[in-house]
Amino acid sequence: MSKKPIGVFDSGIGGLTILKSLRRALPHERLIYFGDTANVPYGGKSKQAVTHLSMAVARFLESRDVKLIVVACNTASAQALGSLRKQLNVPVMGVIEPGAQCAVQSTRNHKIAVLGTQGTVESKAYLKAIQKRAPQTDVFQKACPLFVPLAEEGFANKPAAELIAREYLSPVQKSGADTVILGCTHYPILKDLIVRIMGPQVHLVDSADTLAQAVKLFLQEHHLAATTGKGGLKLYSSDAPKKFTASAQKVLGEQIPQTVLKKLNA
């Protein structure tokens, strides 16, 4: 076992849903979360820019002597995971593989839809991960760029969000997919709305719990899990740490320490 912490990062607050699942699944672990709020959002940036920023965040986490880095952002997982794994000396896990695995196990009609940012959709990371596991699967991808700002501005339950979601999801319904991957850590905030539009027969894959279970398994298999102790949480953000603490408090629903401001060497 290892008492070293686990590093987790996202472009902002989206990855906090994953952090929450990790806290629940791994109560003895010390978690360090980095929200790159100075550079949010990653979703519309080029692969080169996302890779550059992800590397800067990962280097910071590596300097904190973490035993594992969890990329709690679909865009960064889709675009930067390969580079991170090549250049870092700690293992790195992303959200794409566990999400694709869960979707492949869930689908009955071999039709899977992926909702994501522009960057995630253009990378085809989910498409490749699904077809590697189940080559006969039809994969329908749909970029939903307004979902992140709607979620961030608290418009998830307003009629405007429903109009926009109906427009984005109309071709997804026509695709006939019985399984839909919420391929962005913000999208669980719009889950109720997406269920209402897609109907209860469609299975939604939310990567947070799936990833947390994959992390747990990885730590056990590599004898890295912390099995005693009360665990802990440390938060960093690259801009506006007070606002970040408030968001984290809301998502995690537990008493948390103040976020520390840490500018990136990017």
Add this chain to the structure above:
Amino acid sequence: MSKKPIGVFDSGIGGLTILKSLRRALPHERLIYFGDTANVPYGGKSKQAVTHLSMAVARFLESRDVKLIVVACNTASAQALGSLRKQLNVPVMGVIEPGAQCAVQSTRNHKIAVLGTQGTVESKAYLKAIQKRAPQTDVFQKACPLFVPLAEEGFANKPAAELIAREYLSPVQKSGADTVILGCTHYPILKDLIVRIMGPQVHLVDSADTLAQAVKLFLQEHHLAATTGKGGLKLYSSDAPKKFTASAQKVLGEQIPQTVLKKLNA
């Protein structure tokens, strides 16, 4: 007169509307535009972060030997103009002062509303600029954070944009303002919608033409204007230059050169 170029910058494509007005008002000038697309949007970032980025862009423009820097972004004008003026050796003009001046001249009932990003509203830059000129004016500010993503995603003419605009503008209507400042360079894209909701009796102040006239006057007064020659245009962006060229082509409606990728030393 001076043949040196004028530097113009924004966090992304918003400032292109200002660039277009500058091209029209100053056909003999050489213009250098920098779109900081690696760091878009500025609207939700802290004052410290916006100042840091603005300074990096301005230093780059200064290195191109410009005679004037135009901050074609309301958030950067609101939060960073003082620092830029203190630390740079070239004159710097922003969008706030000309917009405030125009609104003060336009209002009949001494009630002015300002629509802007979170950063612009929190800075109270328009409020201060208006009350400096006309202390008895009531200024009502309203942050409209979803207007930028709606404009960027081409949703300006969709019913969802109208629902969101009606919600944002409801307290603005109640304020009784007869003059509304479009305090973000993206908002002119939503102008038709805002006019429809606010009614034709309300005067909308769009900073692009106002600022271009202020720049023209400044150059004449300081004997810096280029009065002959065919002018020119050079575009830089800090990420995704091809996408930027396409956007610029659309806004400017003229043949433009390819955008050059230039990473910031920020």
